[in-house]
Each structure stands twice: as structure tokens, then as C-alpha cells.
Amino acid sequence: MNHLVSFKNIQKTYDGFRPVVKDLNLDIKEGEFVTLLGPSGSGKTTSLMMLAGFETPTHGEIFLKDKPLHNLPPHKRDIGMVFQNYALFPHMTIEQNLAFPLSVRKMNSVDRKEKVRRALDMVKLTDFAKRYPAQMSGGQQQRVALARALVFEPKLVLMDEPLGALDKQLREHMQLEIKHLHKQLGLTVVYVTHDQSEALTMSDRVAVFNDGVIQQIDSPAAIYEAPTKSFVAQFIGENNTLIATFVSRDESHTIARLSDGSLIRAISVVGAKPGDQVALCIRPERVVVGPAGSTPLTARIQEYIYLGDHVRMITEIAGQPNFMIKLPASQMDSSWTVGSSISISWAPEHIRALDVTTH
């Protein structure tokens, strides 16, 4: 096995009856950037904390380089960790903060100085060595936290929403910086966030968590373009869901009927029996609009939003409201007004028949 980290049948509960993590199985390859993405309470942070050693699994085993971790206390795991709000020690200078992991490893002071200097170089903060964390901006503190987690050269680095406290511009900048460090140093990163765009930007693979279960784990493109659960379709990006009744299926496609009788052909993802409800999911930008009557499907415009480079229309289809259509401004037509009807269509590979969630 070339897996650096393996979660095997991990379960975690705090109170004995409500599971926070239900049967987690996850393998992470060396050098991979894996993001655990999900809403709060989905079990992603708990999973990270179990890997770091601050929580113990109620059931199952985590392996690091094929060795079980359950008897290894957190300070012996050699895993770098970047915390939410950085957790820089306020009574130590930046230099002392960076030297801390080295001094607890009893490294001699010459090597220590050299490593600290290189780590500061890496995050471009060489001039700030003598400052205290409180004298630095959020972005700088973030970089120090990163340098501190990397200075002792761990193979595996965990990050718990490290960019949550930064403003948008800085966050995007730091995303790239972390991505570059990951490439340069050949790190394996497990990254926790609830921000989907962050997950898509940075990761090799994204694991979407909900209710203590990984809903889907795949590359960012596959997660976005080919969701296998309607939770994933809805959580990542914008999505339209049409509830329809299953009619039949051929090799790879499902035929389902809307309440107005129109039949829709979609990629089969969920298994269903005739009469079952299925959720047909399509991204707003994949909807094609033509003149009224040109296609069998008609949508009535409820709201029309002009956004400069593109327009959004909130429409109603077969009695189901809030169907969003996103079009480039160049395809705009002046006859589209609130209350009027338009004909819509899509390529059959862009609509997927998924499970119906209660969300």
C-alpha cells in the first residue's frame, strides 16, 4: 500500500447515541492534497482531530504509514497542524514560536537558528523575527502559523479552516501560497473547510461530508460536474433540482416524468423503481434558452436579475418554483420579462437523476 493515511471503519460519538462520524473509510496517498468539506457539525473537524490525536475514535482504526495510531500520543505523531485562529503563542516572538517545535525535539541551537531562518524565508517574513504575534496582521500571523507547522519537516500537515479569519482577497492569495508550498515541499495535506470554492481551488481530491458520512470523494471537477448525491450537487456551487417520477431506464439513462406530463431523460445515478421519486439536478449555466415553443419544456419567468456580465432568471417549471437559469449577457433577449414564458432545453449529459433528500 502506498497510502500515507488510512481511516478504517472509524466511528465517533460523544454522548453514546448520536454518532458524529459514522463509519468513515478514507485513504490518503502520499503527496496528496485532500480537503474535507462540509457544513458545520458534519464530522469533518472531528475526523481531523482524531487524526491529530486530540480525539480518540469510538470504533475503528487510523493508520499512518500502515502503523495503527491508537497508542501513539499526539505529540509523537509528527504531524504538523495549522489551527483556526492560528494559535501562535502570544508570549513568544515569531522566532521563538518557530523554534518551539525544534527545541522540544532537543535540536542544537545552530541548526535551530538555520531552520527558523529558512522557514521565515519561505513565508517571506524574515524581517519580522523579533516581533510578537499581536504586532502582526492576520495574513502575516497566518503565514507564521504555516511556517511553524512546517519547520520541523512533517510529512503530513493538517489544516483546520486556516483561512477562515481572513478577508476575501487575502484568503485567495493565501490559497495559492499554500498550494505552492504543497507542490514545492511535496507535502501531504489534509485540509478542513466549509468554503466550497476554497476546496475546489486547492484540492487534488475533495471529500464532501454530511451527517458524519462522506457523501462523495473525488476530484474537484468530478465533484462539480458529476455529483452522485443531491446533497453534493446542492452544497457545491449553484444547482437546480426538479422532482420527478421514475418511469423507466435504458443502459445509462433514466426517463422521468414531471407533474405536467413532460418526460425528461437524465443520466442514471440512483437506482429506482417505477413510481419512485427522483431528483433531477442541473447547473443553472447548463440550461439553454430558446424562443417560446421551440422545445417541449416551458418555463415561466418569476424574477429577472441583471448582473452586468450575465443575467439570472428565476423561473417556474411544471409547478416547481425557484428554477435558476444563468446566461451570458450576450444571449439576452429583450422579450424576456417577468411573467413571460420561454422554452428551455439542455444537453442530456448535464442533467443527472439523483436521490431525493429531505433538505
Add this chain to the structure above:
Amino acid sequence: MSQSAAILSGKAEAVDLRAKLRKAERSYKLKSLALIAPLFLFVLVCFAFPIGTMLTRSVDNPDVHSAMPATTQALKSWDGTSLPSEGTFDALVKDLASAKESGQLGALTKRLSYEIPAYRTVITKTLRKLPDSTATSKREALIAVDSAWGDVNYWKALKQASSKLTPYFLLAALDHRVDSATGSIVKAEPNQSIYLDIFTRTFYIGGVVTILCLLLGFPVAYWLATLPEGKSNLLMICVLLPFWTSLIVRTAAWIVLLQSDGLINRSLMFLGIVDAPVQLVFNRTGVIIAMTHVLLPFMILPLYSVMKSIPSNYVRAAISLGAHPFVAFWRVYVPQTFAGLAAGGLLTFILAIGYYVTPALVGGAADQMVSYFVAFYTNKTVNWGMASALGSLLLIATLLLYVVYGKLTNQSQAR
């Protein structure tokens, strides 16, 4: 032309704006002053003023110069080497006679006896045979009554005691005195040197109690700070429980518990740990036990409030960086509690060195602290000079500690 006009009008506008700001701020300032005023006046009238007057007593020296105004005046021009002039002796006779009339004699002799103990008999003897106005030379007549009046040292002592302000009490509180013969500061006689010992004892007891409070309070505060809110609030009530009963009741309770046939001794004997009762009360042990108990909350509360504000993230981060949990606690957690340690330690120490009731009730004669002697001089011997000198020195020690504390917290805030 138009440009300079614009600048001028701009200036005028700026001045106008500043005036408006001042006006707006004035009403705000007045309002805040009005809100502070009642408390400020209360503190001034009931606290600052009485304490200020009391403190002046430590250097105030009214007895001699008010009882002997003429002699004081005459001694001002005295060279201090030979016997004073005939006129000074005249003034002395006059002053002694009028002091006897006005009843200031008691205070006078007492004050003079501080300088030379034999002064008391000299004055009594002189008063019995005060030379009348017929005597041609008052000097010879007085020396005939008591040879002390022919001794320059007695006059030097009189002159020293007649000044309006005196370092006498403050020096005495530090076991020193001004030698009236030479005018230099020398150590007091060994039989009068008790105060430095008392100060040492006071600081020693204060220090031991502070350290005990720290050792007992730190783990409790840490535990409280890590508990969930609801539980810690409940336990906080237990910590504060001692405040619900009066200090005297708590101290008396300690006597009941600690005495020879008290609960603790009986339990120890019942368990066979000791054969005879251990002396736990009316000695140093009792004082330290009772004071530690009374002062514990003052250590726990500041520590708790500081610990509550330290996120658990820090220790976790230290552990994730490879530190053993003990190392993480010692190098990352403890340094962040310094503000609480300083505040709690200072508060406990300052309260401890001012303690009166507890040592007075559960201590022996050798465990009394400075406050006991302040009370002793105020109530028993009515020597307010001495009482306020001891009090002033205690106050100075406290203020010095505050300065040190201020320096320490400023340093940590500068970061």
C-alpha cells in the same frame, strides 16, 4: 488674492470647527464629571482626607513647641555647643509654669522622655522647686535644682524635640534614632529594636501565605477554567462561600477546629497518627492555616479570570508541535497566566501583610504583625505618632509593590 482669501476662510472654518468640537466635548466632560463627583467627594472626605491627616501624624511633633513656645523660640538662635543664654533659662521657667497651668505637662514630659528617658524626673523635680522671679540668675537656680540643666545634651534633646516636624517616629519604626549629641542617625538600643523584626515577620507570614494560596489555588483555578460554564459557575459559588460569613466568625471557627481537643486533633489521635494533641492554634501554624483559608479566593479569582481567556488551542498547538503535555503546559500555558499570577499574588500579599484580626485571634505573642502594633499604639498607649509611622511604612511597602506590578503588566501589555 482670491486664493489667499480662500485660505483665510479655510482657517476661519477650522477655528470654528475646533471651537464647536470643544463645546461639544465640554458638555460631555461636564456630564462625566457630574457622574464621578459623588463618589469622588465621598472618597475625598471619608478616605483620602482622614488618611492624609493620619499620615502627617508620623512626622508631626506638636507637644514641645506648643507647650514651650518661648523656649523653642529662644533655642532657635542657640549655637548648640555651650549652655544656652540666660534668656533661654528665663523662657524655660516661664514655659514650665504656664504648661503646668494649661495642663500640657503630661504630653510634654512624655515627648521629652522619648529623647532621654531621665527627662521625666528632671521635669518633675524642676517643677517642684521652680525658681521664683526673685532669683537673680535663673540659670544658676535651675542647675541648682537639677544638674541636668547644666548638661548640654539635655538642651540638645530639648531643641531636637521642639521642632515642628520630626523623623523620630519613622526612624523608631525602623529601629533607628537621631542621636541628640551628634545629630547623626544611629541604630536604636537593642531593647527598643523590635520593629524591624516585626516587619520581617509580617513579610515572612505574608510571603508564606501567598505561596500556599498559589500552590492551592492554581490547580483549582485551572480546573474551574477548563470546566463547562454551568459546572464552573456552581463551583465558583463554593470558592466564594467564605465571603458569606464574617472574617471573625471564620477565624473563630478555625480556633474550634484547631484547638488541642478540637476536631482535627481528635481525628489525628483517633486515627493513631499522633499520641498527644499537636499545637495547631495560638502559634504560627494556626495563623498561616487560617490566613491561607481566608485569602484563597483572592488568589483563585484573578487566576480564574485570566485562565478563562486562554483558548485551549494553544496547548493543543504546542502538543501538535511535538511538546509533551507537561512541557506544553509549562512553556505555553503557565507563561500566559502571569498576569493572573501577578494580580493574585499581589492582592493576597498586600491583604496578608495588613492582617490584624486573624493573627490577633489565632496567633501567639510572637505571631503578631505590624497591624497589631498600629492598633496597640492607637488604642492602648495613644501614641499616634508611632501608630501612623508604622502604618505609613506599611503603605509605602504596598505602593512599591503596586509599582512593581504596574511595571510587570505594562511589559506584558506592550507585546
